Amino acid sequence: MACQAQNASRGGAGPRRSPAPAERKRDAERTRERILEAAAAEFAAKGFAGARVAGIAERAGVNQQLISYYFGGKQGLYGELGERWRAAEGSLAAPDLPLDEVVAGYFDAGVAHPEWARMLLWQALGDSPGDERETAQRMEIGADLADVRRRQQAGELASEFPAEFILLVLWAAAMAPVALPQVVRGGYGCEPGSPEFRARYLPPLQRLFRATRAGGAAR
Template sequence: MARDAEATRERLLAAATVEFAAHGFAGGRVERIASQAECNVRMIYAYFGGKSGLFDATLAQALRRMAENVPPRPEDLAGWAGDVFDHHQRFPEVLRLSMWAQLERPEAAAEPSDVYRDKTLAVATAAARPLTAVDVLVFIYAIAQAWQFSPEGLTGLEKNSGTEEALAARRQAVVIAVERMLQAGT
């Protein structure tokens, strides 16, 4: 049976996404990743050079996919903030990987700077003064990601916090907050 290197690489990245999102870099185990990917640990070293290379590639892939799935909309930054909120609801592992990288491998979190540069350039024309494009992006991400970072003890105080209606209300709050931020900056 012929080996499909690209399929093996993709299985490793998919398994690594689950493992590293759940356990971080330090707690992630290459043995579990290889087992989930139905290959051996040697393949991790062959394709990625080791655990750190696999983590970095996993993070970069997750961030690039997010950039592809949720490109900035300079003409509607508030709506884009809602899209970022939606993406994190559907793919919470992206935020988890990002947080683990910030904590354990900050050098990996800076890797896809071209993704952020492209977003900054796209937003630059819509940036509200005196805010810069970078300021606007940071604020949008902070607002769109706030509920995922909030303690469950706090978010659980809201009645029916897990319902579709509550989720829609949170998304709307994100959009309104960005709209007001942009209005205040002009």
């Protein structure tokens, strides 16, 4: 009787419920997000060459095989991160946004996600993510230049400033807090990601870009 009671007690809980398809999909999406966040942190800390799939898996708390399953490996992860940045950049540099607002968007994105700038800095040191990603980056830069030239033709920017110059200054200004944090601390006396630095750095930077308006002056 005791055995029957035990069996009944164990059986009372019933079989484990299998996750519904929608739940499995959400779990997969959350796992992918964790892997991508871990990959961005690992690439930012060690560069593409120095990053290891094992390190990314450890950061994400997943099995290495899941990285291969979802992304095909380290190269696929880097490419996916690049695509995500490009998608985010599309909203940061929307055609209807004035350039000074674009500057603010790039600055805020750089502070919120410093890993993007650090990955670019690793490339500047010779850390190559591979020919495919470098080709994609050249195409992205070409699209950014086309947008600057469009703004010049529309009269938003003076044509006396080369498009290449404007784009380079924009990127350099947005990356400065991540690339030169020691200069920010020494010059401003605050942290690069602090509200104080934003309040002191961003307004004059925006005025600088407003000064490039065709026939206009900084206000």
